[in-house]
Amino acid sequence: MTPGTGTMKIRAHHLLCVLGFYGLGYNKEFVKKMRQVTRRLKTKPALPIEVLNSCDEICAVCPHQKNNRCKKGEYSYKRVKETDQKVLSALEIKNGDVFSGSEILRLIRKKIGSFPELVKICGMCGWRETCTYYILLRKKWHKTRRA
Ligand code: SF4
Ligand code: SF4
Numbered sequence: 001m002t003p004g005t006g007t008m009k010i011r012a013h014h015l016l017c018v019l020g021f022y023g024l025g026y027n028k029e030f031v032k033k034m035r036q037v038t039r040r041l042k043t044k045p046a047l048p049i050e051v052l053n054s055c056d057e058i059c060a061v062c063p064h065q066k067n068n069r070c071k072k073g074e075y076s077y078k079r080v081k082e083t084d085q086k087v088l089s090a091l092e093i094k095n096g097d098v099f100s101g102s103e104i105l106r107l108i109r110k111k112i113g114s115f116p117e118l119v120k121i122c123g124m125c126g127w128r129e130t131c132t133y134y135i136l137l138r139k140k141w142h143k144t145r146r147a
Helices: 012-019 027-043 076-090 101-111 116-120 132-146
Strands: 008-011 047-051 098-100
Touching: 008 012, 008 027, 012 027, 012 047, 012 076, 012 101, 012 116, 012 132, 027 101, 047 076, 047 101, 076 101, 076 116, 098 101, 116 132
Parallel strands: 008 047
Antiparallel strands: 047 098
């Protein structure tokens, strides 16, 4: 697909965070934006999504974003870019590629649909114990190990 005016730009690792969003965030504006993006992604299967390795509309309202860079911590700019790159590599896509919402969700569930795959990307993310995608995949993984 080619990007158009209605294209939603989203940084790669945020695609996963959106799947695990449970209503928490850095402030009210951030939560409102996450809710909006989550709803669009989940309810508009034909919506064009451009996958980025840089700041998106979620970062735009984040209190940690300064001059279009993630400044959450000293090394955040580099670290979040690396996380985005891990997602791009796992999905076998490139920065700037465009998919429909349903295509990108299908791809994520196929390529990053297990806990070991997700852990390689999320590492020690501080939100993991409130992230429903992380918790769900971990629960499934524990079940298969007990079976
Ligand atoms: S654990 Fe963190 S980085 Fe991973 S999907 Fe959840 S919120 Fe995003
Ligand atoms: S600026 Fe950093 S902490 Fe804020 S949403 Fe973007 S990547 Fe996440």
